[in-house]
Amino acid sequence: MEVVIHSSVEQLARLAGDAVEALLRRDPEAVLGLATGSSPLAVYDDLVRRHAEGLSFARARAFLLDEYVGLPDDHPERYRTVIDRELVSRVDLDPAAVRAPDGNAADLPAACAEYEEAIRGAGGVDLQILGIGTDGHVAFNEPGSSLASRTRVKTLTEQTRRDNARFFADDVEAVPRHVLTQGLGTIMEARHLVLLAQGRAKAEAVHQLVEGPISALWPGTILQMHPHVTVLLDEAAASRLQLADYYRQTYAHKPSWQGL
Ligand code: GLP
Numbered sequence: 687m688e689v690v691i692h693s694s695v696e697q698l699a700r701l702a703g704d705a706v707e708a709l710l711r712r713d714p715e716a717v718l719g720l721a722t723g724s725s726p727l728a729v730y731d732d733l734v735r736r737h738a739e740g741l742s743f744a745r746a747r748a749f750l751l752d753e754y755v756g757l758p759d760d761h762p763e764r765y766r767t768v769i770d771r772e773l774v775s776r777v778d779l780d781p782a783a784v785r786a787p788d789g790n791a792a793d794l795p796a797a798c799a800e801y802e803e804a805i806r807g808a809g810g811v812d813l814q815i816l817g818i819g820t821d822g823h824v825a826f827n828e829p830g831s832s833l834a835s836r837t838r839v840k841t842l843t844e845q846t847r848r849d850n851a852r853f854f855a856d857d858v859e860a861v862p863r864h865v866l867t868q869g870l871g872t873i874m875e876a877r878h879l880v881l882l883a884q885g886r887a888k889a890e891a892v893h894q895l896v897e898g899p900i901s902a903l904w905p906g907t908i909l910q911m912h913p914h915v916t917v918l919l920d921e922a923a924a925s926r927l928q929l930a931d932y933y934r935q936t937y938a939h940k941p942s943w944q945g946l
Contacts (some may be wrong), residue, residue: 687915687946689933691924695884697917697921699728700882703914705946706733707741708876715874717805718748718815719873720773720784721825722765724888725882726815729801732774737777742804744778747808749801750786751816751825754865757789763853764789770876786839787866798866805872814876818883819843819882822891822904826867833900833908842920846860870908879915892919894925916946 692698701781706729709716750765752793757764760773766786774784785804791797805811821829821843828843842850846859854860873879883892894904896917901907908916924930 687896687910687917688917688937689917689924689927690937691919691921691927691930692884693921695920696732697729698882698920699732701916701918701946702726702729702882703732703736705744705878705880706813706874707736708945709739710743712745713812715741716743716746716812717808718746718918719751719816719876720748720769720780721751721815721817722768723817725817725884727772729815729882730776733773734776742778743785744780746779748774748779748785749782749805749808749811749868750784751814751873752865753789755786755789755864755866756862756864757796759790787868789862789866794839794866798839800867801837801866802872805868811876813878813880816873816874816879816881818881818888818891818895818906821844822851822888822893822894823910824881824906825869825873825900826865826904827870827873829905831870831902831905833905834871834904836872837866837868840865840867852943870905872909874912877911877914878946879909880918881909882918884920886922886925888923889926890921892917893928897928 709821752763774781787801788797827838850861851858895906898904898907900910
């Protein structure tokens with residue numbers, strides 16, 4: 687796990703953007719894993735800037751991490767709508783090549799199995815962008831999730847519904863209780879995981895993620911078992927890290943050829 691701490695969110699976003707650009711230059715048909723939430727927004731802005739400067743997404747494919755159950759297709763907070771707004775419509779990604787779990791399917795378990803199959807059929811995710819919840823959830827894998835879980839229906843914790851109420855005019859009751867989410871086992875199969883976290887509210891979850899014991903209580907801790915994880919943190923999100931100085935030194939002396 688590589689931990690990069692920087693005071694500028696734009697700079698962190700640039701690092702994630704560098705990794706996406708390097709991947710697409712290597713393989714224009716690469717499969718991107720996209721996350722919603724506020725944490726990756728600066729990355730999407732960075733990718734839009736790169737697109738304006740010539741980076742093409744035209745042959746790339748993408749999979750979302752998760753989706754609310756039961757939000758109407760035209761709801762502005764439906765994750766598929768959010769990602770269209772924040773990224774797809776601003777670059778040349780083909781909307782038909784971007785998939786999200788179907789939170790309105792008549793048969794939700796079948797939709798989850800189909801989603802797993804679609805990811806597998808695309809050859810797996812090359813680079814997965816991730817955020818983390820204040821309770822340590824990754825995608826919508828809440829505490830207690832099986833560390834080997836696959837795409838399935840989950841029930842949100844009250845904490846997550848409260849956290850996400852800001853996207854629903856501060857009305858907790860408007861936040862769906864159920865979601866479809868890639869499992870931790872699914873996410874662990876992506877080849878490179880790039881997780882972003884900002885702000886003091888994330889500090890404990892980040893400390894657990896990077897330095898805590900692996901436990902279903904902090905689902906993100908399973909990432910410690912992944913061979914290629916990059917954690918991009920602002921100072922506040924890094925404020926509870928025990929080995930912060932070591933991570934800073936390591937990054938400061940990183941060979942320039944190494945990349946993320
Ligand atoms: C949401 C999403 C996650 C996201 C997390 C943090 O509920 N399902 O994918 O990483 O919670 O959100 P934010 O980045 O807005 O803090």
